[in-house]
Amino acid sequence: YVYIWISYALFEELQAKDVERCRQVYMKTxxxxxxxxxxxxxxxxxxxxxxxxxxxxxxARLIFGRxxxxxxxxxxxxxxxxxELRLGCIDRCRKIYAKFIELHPFNPRxxxxxxxxxxxxxxxxxxxxxxxxxxxxEEMDTPELxxxxxxxxxxxxxxxxxxxxxxxxxxxxxxxxxxxxSFADFEWRIVESLPNARKVIERGIEVCKENxxxxxxxxxxxxxxxxxxxxxxxxxxxxxxxxxPKKVKKIRVERDxxxxxxxxxxxxxxxxxxxxxxxx
Numbered sequence: 001y002v003y004i005w006i007s008y009a010l011f012e013e014l015q016a017k018d019v020e021r022c023r024q025v026y027m028k029t030x031x032x033x034x035x036x037x038x039x040x041x042x043x044x045x046x047x048x049x050x051x052x053x054x055x056x057x058x059x060a061r062l063i064f065g066r067x068x069x070x071x072x073x074x075x076x077x078x079x080x081x082x083x084e085l086r087l088g089c090i091d092r093c094r095k096i097y098a099k100f101i102e103l104h105p106f107n108p109r110x111x112x113x114x115x116x117x118x119x120x121x122x123x124x125x126x127x128x129x130x131x132x133x134x135x136x137x138e139e140m141d142t143p144e145l146x147x148x149x150x151x152x153x154x155x156x157x158x159x160x161x162x163x164x165x166x167x168x169x170x171x172x173x174x175x176x177x178x179x180x181x182s183f184a185d186f187e188w189r190i191v192e193s194l195p196n197a198r199k200v201i202e203r204g205i206e207v208c209k210e211n212x213x214x215x216x217x218x219x220x221x222x223x224x225x226x227x228x229x230x231x232x233x234x235x236x237x238x239x240x241x242x243x244x245p246k247k248v249k250k251i252r253v254e255r256d257x258x259x260x261x262x263x264x265x266x267x268x269x270x271x272x273x274x275x276x277x278x279x280x
Contacts, residue, residue, distance in 0.1 A: 002040050005029040009046070019054060026050060041067070041075035052083065072103050078113060085117075093117050106137065108145040115149060119156075127153060148182075155190055163190075177216040180204030181223050194231050198224070214270040218245050245270040 005025060012022035026047040033039060044067035051060040064080040077100035084092040097114035104110045111134040118127035131150040135143060147170050154163040167183040180200055187196035201224045208217035221244055228237045248269045255262050 002043060039071035041071060041073040044071055044076055045079040074109060090121055106139050106141050108140060108142055111146060112149050119153060160191055175207050177219055188227055197227060218270050243274055245272045
């Protein structure tokens with residue numbers, strides 16, 4: 001029903017040209033919404049934007065301030081900060097994002113918003129300090145977003161050694177195949193060093209071997225082959241191609257513990273030609 005109120009308010013402003021009536025509609029809408037149970041970031045943003053169009057910035061700021069207190073959703077902080085940014089008020093943006101982080105400390109988007117602000121303000125030291133604080137929080141949701149932001153930031157500044165160091169630090173925390181692929185792409189496309197990229201992929205393959213991650217190992221080899229096909233030569237392409245595994249379909253029978261019924265499950269096994277005892 002909130003969208004009915006929104007349509008009503010927009011009608012009063014845009015069709016009826018009744019500014020005061022529109023304001024009353026927004027106020028009444030906020031009055032009937034039980035904010036302690038749920039709230040709508042959209043209605044707050046629309047109301048504040050309406051007051052901006054009436055050239056009443058103080059009122060718009062008050063609305064956003066009330067929205068943070070009663071709603072506190074991420075979209076509110078972003079909309080408020082975007083308003084202040086358009087006005088050139090960087091310090092106000094910082095305060096808004098600081099509150100965003102205070103209320104949502106484990107939301108990576110809160111940190112990324114403030115980091116992006118400092119990058120825009122060309123405050124490298126501030127941006128790096130924020131990145132370090134964020135990646136150091138063990139409770140952070142989807143921390144990979146922050147690592148990517150940090151690395152992309154350093155790459156954007158041409159700080160190749162710093163970016164490489166971040167990849168190494170990230171590999172100390174996780175040895176996910178995606179990290180090895182991203183690191184290899186960095187060496188290949190950004191640094192323009194195919195030999196460095198090969199070394200990264202080879203490291204990833206060794207990790208996969210140690211942990212018997214056959215599917216991930218095959219994925220790294222496919223990634224390596226795509227690099228060689230684009231930037232390597234016939235010899236390097238052939239070398240990697242000969243390392244690719246054969247996929248073998250296997251059928252195993254499983255018995256249900258309760259009913260005793262049997263069922264067949266098909267799995268895929270990878271046979272790597274360079275493994276000891278391989279018949280590939």
